[in-house]
Amino acid sequence: MSKLLKSMAQIRWCMITILVLICCDIAVGRSEDGHHERKIGLVEDGLTLPTDGCLRVGGGGEGSSFKVVLFADLHFGENAWTDWGPKQDVKSVKVMSTILDVEKPDFVVYLGDVITANNLPIHNASFYWDQAISPTRARNIPWASLFGNHDDAPFEWPIDWFSSSGIPQILCPSGNYRGGDKCSFKGTTRLELMKNEIRRNSLSYTGFGPTNLWPSVSNYVLTLVSPKSDHKVPLMFMYFLDSGGGSYPEVISAIQSEWFYNKSQELNPESSVPEIVFWHIPSKAYEKVAKKAAHTRKQCVGSLFEERVAAQEAEMGMMKLLKERPTVKAVFVGHNHGLDWCCPYKKMWLCYARHTGYGGYGSWDRGARILEISDDPFSLKSWIRMENGTLHGEVDLLT
Template sequence: MPTSSYFTILSNSCLVLLFQAFFISIAASSDRHTPENHIRTRAGAPFKVALFADLHFGENAWTDWGPKQDVNSIKVMSSVLDTETPDFVVYLGDVVTANNIPIANASLYWDQAISPTRSRGIPWASVFGNHDDAPFEWPMEWFAASGIPQLVCPVLNSVSLSGEECSFRGTSRLELMKNEMDNNVLSLSKSGPQDLWPGISNYVLQVLSKEKPHTPLVYLYFLDSGGGTYPEVISTAQADWFKRISEEINPDSRVPELIFWHIPSKAYKKVAPKFRIHKPCVGSINKEKVAAQEAEMGIMKILVKRPSVKAVFVGHNHGLDWCCPYGQLWLCFARHTGYGGYGNWARGSRILEINERPFSISSWIRMEDGSVHSEVILS
């Protein structure tokens, strides 16, 4: 090959590479504020979300009662999913009762909890509650004359077991999230920025319009409200992270934003109905006091100043299912979904429905028996 031809080909190749690098850099620049994970709406249909709160899988796992409750919880979720056919599911914390699980790998119970959603091919995301990575608490029943049953903790000279696997140290948030992300293609959960650890479930998803594929319909923010292995708070660092990210991806507050975490903030105490639920609040049960986070570190001040934030959704209190206005946004409880956990109130799920044209966000509670109540317009 003549030298001049060789250099011509080389020059052309370099130009191609330069153009590719140029366009890649433009694409990266234009997408740098876009959340990596997204969900798309169905054409001509509203976007519907089911909230599953306080499932408490694995509770009292050493008794007959415990496993039966997990079966009942699956029935609740299956009923809601088959009736509502949502586009997306949010697991709103306390998916498992880790301090009741007598195995090192609580992910086995976590997998059971998400199985109704996964089996129906519905994408989901999760946040952590105060029970999800709590240390194991030894039940008094095990301190009988016979000692610890071999079924619970096999002998340590087993080929497949070690002392560490029988230490009941619990499964960390990071391990639980890694297992969910690695083994489920439908999971949109994230382990969040490392500088916010030990808070793990801090991330944002965007819901994209099917009709306008590059236009976000709504942003969904997930925050780890602590509990279990560290204090029940949304830290100043998390609040700053939300402020920075929301201003980057939604600088003019044009796109509506919905917020999800597990333990209610102290603001919930300010708006809580005193006895009966009365307007402007909407709900059906008000059977206990709000069990709020240990401290308020700035997240609510940021949220109330953003007109794009329409509502915050929490679990934690099994005997509350109301929504109350707080300034221009709504503070809402989900409905206790799982048969694990305290309280005998009927189980159900809070449903969100987002319509594109005209834009609106509405919510109601779908009960296990199929009934509906507490309908409210949130935007």
């Protein structure tokens, strides 16, 4: 009898093991576009995966909504060897903390130039990337990030280091860095930054695929689902694209445009679900809109119109695709610190975020763009929340 029980126990254990292996084989991992699959407690290639690729609108009754905060152009790590640089980072943390506490968002998007990579005298720039996302992480809010032109630029030696006073003592951050090389000028690639973010943060919904789009890295899509019915009804698709800069040209490539076309056809073949798009460097369509609105601005909403649009180097088909998709409601970018407007373009809106960080150029007041997506009935609204708590630039992005 004991042998029989032992044999049955062994069989049961084997069956459990097989089921676990099957589930892991089916479930673990990111699809090639970086879309998250919900795998609690499972790890792939050292990366702890978030619980799924869907963001859910809370509630389920009338007026359910999902709020997103956009943090743009933080530039953490700028002039890290001086007293000024770290002080700016502290002030940037304060801006984000204030806005998060006032708005209480469901999700945060880091819209590029999270760090100033060409001014980081350390081997692993993730040290500063971690600082930048810390206010969001501390409040247990999920987030996603994408790259700007400063995020993986090479180190640039400051000319004042070669003055008569000689090269000053470099203040290197403390912490555990594998290999013992915690202070160098090697830089950190886009892929390294993304893998470090995902590996260390279960709340990160950031993606780093597909590999055929590299050196462009932050290309992925997230799905916002409705609280109605079985919680699987898509309410909106959110696309994230790497607009280049730094180690390669400032451009959304033709292959990225093709990826967007194929993915949008796969996910939204009937063009029945609204879509929004995020990247860092504005397309040339932003230049056209700005020139047209330069004198009247009657249709544009915002308070900052204080510099020219610094657009991508070339247009390789992305805007043509967006214009042809009736479901694309808005595009959101950063990059220009003196702009925070939303202007209508064809059947969509082209919007800037608001300069959030104290790093980077310009002395404009800091803030963040807020998005609110509501269900039943569907609506998409936006406004700017300032560091001092004031609100302005409210716009209905469906009009």
